[in-house]
Amino acid sequence: MGILGQKSKIKPAPQTITVQKVVVPAKTKPRSSLGPNSNSNNSNGLRAPSSSKAGSSASSRLSPNPKFARTKSASPYPSSSDEKRAAERKRKAVTSTPRDSPALFDDDDDSEDDEDDDPFRKRRRLIDETGDANRKLRNKRAFDDKIRDSPIDEVAVELQYPSRCKPEKYELVWKKDRIDAVADILKVVKHVAETYLTEDEAQPFIDNQASFRRRMERASNENIHDLAAFKTALEDYNKKLISLVDSGTIAKNIDRRHRVPPELVDFILTQVYDRTVAPKVELLNKYQAGSDNVYGELRYPFVRHILHEHCHMTSDQVYVDLGSGVGNTVLQAALEIGCRSYGCEIVEQSCNFADAQLKEFRARCILWGIEPGRAHLERADFRQNPKISKVLKEADVILVNNKAFTPQLNKALTDMFLDLKTGCKIISLKNFVLGNEKNSTNDVANSILDVEEHRYHGDWVSWASSDGEYFVSTKR
Numbered sequence: 001m002g003i004l005g006q007k008s009k010i011k012p013a014p015q016t017i018t019v020q021k022v023v024v025p026a027k028t029k030p031r032s033s034l035g036p037n038s039n040s041n042n043s044n045g046l047r048a049p050s051s052s053k054a055g056s057s058a059s060s061r062l063s064p065n066p067k068f069a070r071t072k073s074a075s076p077y078p079s080s081s082d083e084k085r086a087a088e089r090k091r092k093a094v095t096s097t098p099r100d101s102p103a104l105f106d107d108d109d110d111s112e113d114d115e116d117d118d119p120f121r122k123r124r125r126l127i128d129e130t131g132d133a134n135r136k137l138r139n140k141r142a143f144d145d146k147i148r149d150s151p152i153d154e155v156a157v158e159l160q161y162p163s164r165c166k167p168e169k170y171e172l173v174w175k176k177d178r179i180d181a182v183a184d185i186l187k188v189v190k191h192v193a194e195t196y197l198t199e200d201e202a203q204p205f206i207d208n209q210a211s212f213r214r215r216m217e218r219a220s221n222e223n224i225h226d227l228a229a230f231k232t233a234l235e236d237y238n239k240k241l242i243s244l245v246d247s248g249t250i251a252k253n254i255d256r257r258h259r260v261p262p263e264l265v266d267f268i269l270t271q272v273y274d275r276t277v278a279p280k281v282e283l284l285n286k287y288q289a290g291s292d293n294v295y296g297e298l299r300y301p302f303v304r305h306i307l308h309e310h311c312h313m314t315s316d317q318v319y320v321d322l323g324s325g326v327g328n329t330v331l332q333a334a335l336e337i338g339c340r341s342y343g344c345e346i347v348e349q350s351c352n353f354a355d356a357q358l359k360e361f362r363a364r365c366i367l368w369g370i371e372p373g374r375a376h377l378e379r380a381d382f383r384q385n386p387k388i389s390k391v392l393k394e395a396d397v398i399l400v401n402n403k404a405f406t407p408q409l410n411k412a413l414t415d416m417f418l419d420l421k422t423g424c425k426i427i428s429l430k431n432f433v434l435g436n437e438k439n440s441t442n443d444v445a446n447s448i449l450d451v452e453e454h455r456y457h458g459d460w461v462s463w464a465s466s467d468g469e470y471f472v473s474t475k476r
Contacts, residue, residue, distance in 0.1 A: 010051040131258030135315040135338040139163070142369040143245070157231055159185050160238040162196045162250045167238060172227065179274050182230075184228075189213045189237060191264050196250050196369075204240055212237035231395035254369055264368075265336045266300055269328070272364055276356040277326050284326070284348050296403060302460035303329050304336065306399070310454075310472050311425045313337045315373060317396035320344075322382045322413070327354035327375075329399055331361050334373040341375045342383040342391050349430050351379040383412055393419050403429035403463070414445045417475065426473040433473075450474040 142163035158167035170181040189212060193205035206213045215233035219226040244250050255417075260268075277284075298306075307313045315338035321329045324343025334341040345351050356375050365372050382388045392398070402410055414432050426432070431453070432445040452472045458465050 006371055013253050021463055025287060032208075054264055074314050099143065118229060132338065133258055135258045136255075137257050137260070137338075137370060138251055139366055139369050139371040142366045143251045156227075157234050158238065159188060159234065160241045160245075161367045161369070162189065162192050162241065162245065162254075163367055164245055166368065168367065172230075182216075184271070185215060185234065186216060189216070190331070193243065193266060194263055195264050197244070198253070201244065201249070201253075205237065212240070250369065260335060260370060262300075262304060262336070265332065268335065268364055268370075269300075269331060269361075272331065272357055272360045273328070276360050277353045286354070296327060296461065296463045297325055298399075298401060299460050299462065300332065301455055303332050303399075305456075306427050306458075307337055307397070310427065311397045313339055313397060315339050318389055318391065318394045319397045319399070320388070320395045321387070321399045321401075323401055323405075324354065324377065326352050327357050327377050330354075330377060331357060331372075333397075334360075335365070335370070335373040338371070338397075341373055342378070342388065343376070344378040344380055344388045346379075346381050348379075351377070355379075383416070384408045389416075389419075392416060395420065395424055397413075398424065399427045400426065400428045403461075405430070411442065414442055415432045417448060418444070420475040422475055424475040426471075426475070428471050428473065429468075431471045445473075448476055450476060 053447075099278065142165060144164065147166055148162060156172040157170050158165045159170060171180060179360065185210060190206055193207075193213075194203040197205065199207070203211070203266060205211055208214070212233050214230065214235075216230055218224065219230035241250075271327075271392070307319075313333070317337070317339045319330070319333040319337070319339050319341045321341075322335075324330050324345045325347075327343050327345075330341045330343035333339055340384040343354065345354060358375060358377055361372070362458070376386055376387075378385050380388070400413060402413070410430060426449070431451055432449060433442055433451055434440075450473065452474075454470055454472060455467050455472050458467050461468065
């Protein structure tokens with residue numbers, strides 16, 4: 001579902017913000033035995049089929065915490081939650097829990113001791129000295145004189161983001177198959193404080209018992225359900241943040257940064273995915289076995305490792321994903337690095353999701369006040385697309401998830417690599433030098449590529465929980 005909360009069929013959503021829904025029950029019923037089964041480091045995670053319409057945009061009631069489970073054959077999607085649970089979390093289609101489900105917040109979120117030990121808070125800085133100094137992070141449209149609309153009618157609460165955009169609107173009404181609005185709101189408050197404010201400025205937001213976030217947590221506790229207190233704390237947060245935006249403090253702070261923290265990258269992309277792909281993610285499983293179009297993706301930590309550790313990408317470079325699926329890595333490169341980012345996909349349903357994600361992504365980046373790199377998505381066979389052929393000659397990094405590609409397609413790709421510029425990095429799941437049917441040496445690849453073999457960690461890909469091999473090829 002897009003930013004406007006489209007229904008049924010997945011269609012590109014307008015560049016506006018979704019209504020989020022969560023229900024506040026009159027009474028708290030006994031907890032169910034339902035427990036978490038999710039991995040917060042998952043990138044691009046597939047979710048199980050859902051009976052809800054794609055247009056469902058918001059969340060569960062004020063107290064429950066939806067639990068996510070990921071199917072192995074489905075599309076992986078990274079979560080922005082606590083990375084300590086990376087080995088367990090599996091996600092499925094956005095579903096809410098029954099009314100007798102556990103409380104909304106995990107123990108890590110409720111515990112004051114855990115909050116005090118939060119590594120994100122300890123390493124929070126206003127000035128990021130390690131970023132790409134040439135990257136300009138602030139999105140100028142997010143701070144111009146135009147107040148951008150979020151066309152939702154009746155709502156219960158509004159959530160201000162660190163920009164001059166109108167607040168995102170959430171309805172705190174429990175309903176199945178909705179994003180957990182309360183959890184979403186609390187994460188937004190946390191990211192705003194840690195990324196957009198100095199430590200002194202963050203004090204009213206998260207750093208003491210009277211902070212906005214603490215007040216919201218207490219009000220949404222399963223034994224309290226104080227909607228009035230929650231709304232009051234949220235209104236106070238909105239007023240304070242708006243005053244910081246209007247005074248120019250937020251814009252000034254963004255201008256002193258040159259990179260988006262990984263936790264915020266994950267969260268923004270998760271927001272995009274949950275509103276566009278997740279409601280009908282089961283459609284991605286409909287592929288022809290044995291073809292080049294089998295769907296599987298790399299998760300956030302894997303892509304992040306590629307971009308930073310292998311390729312050392314900067315904002316003036318070009319990233320290309322050949323067989324880009326729903327566009328997850330293209331959007332991650334554009335947001336995380338700020339580079340020009342291209343993807344090409346031939347499967348129609350994946351292209352539909354990718355287009356919806358791109359529109360939601362652009363709107364959300366304005367909402368967060370961030371300027372991403374330019375992202376482009378082509379709907380075509382990358383062997384025959386003139387734009388991709390041209391871009392490949394400029395590419396600094398090429399990702400090819402060729403795990404399920406046929407030998408014929410891998411050979412065709414090798415021929416395309418002849419025109420790459422010297423030093424271009426190619427990340428693949430199969431070795432192009434040994435890409436023929438009988439694993440004999442591909443003479444063309446062997447003559448133009450220097451290949452290194454590496455191991456990826458368990459849960460870094462959608463199709464396996466164990467580690468595996470991948471290859472980094474450098475064009476001679």
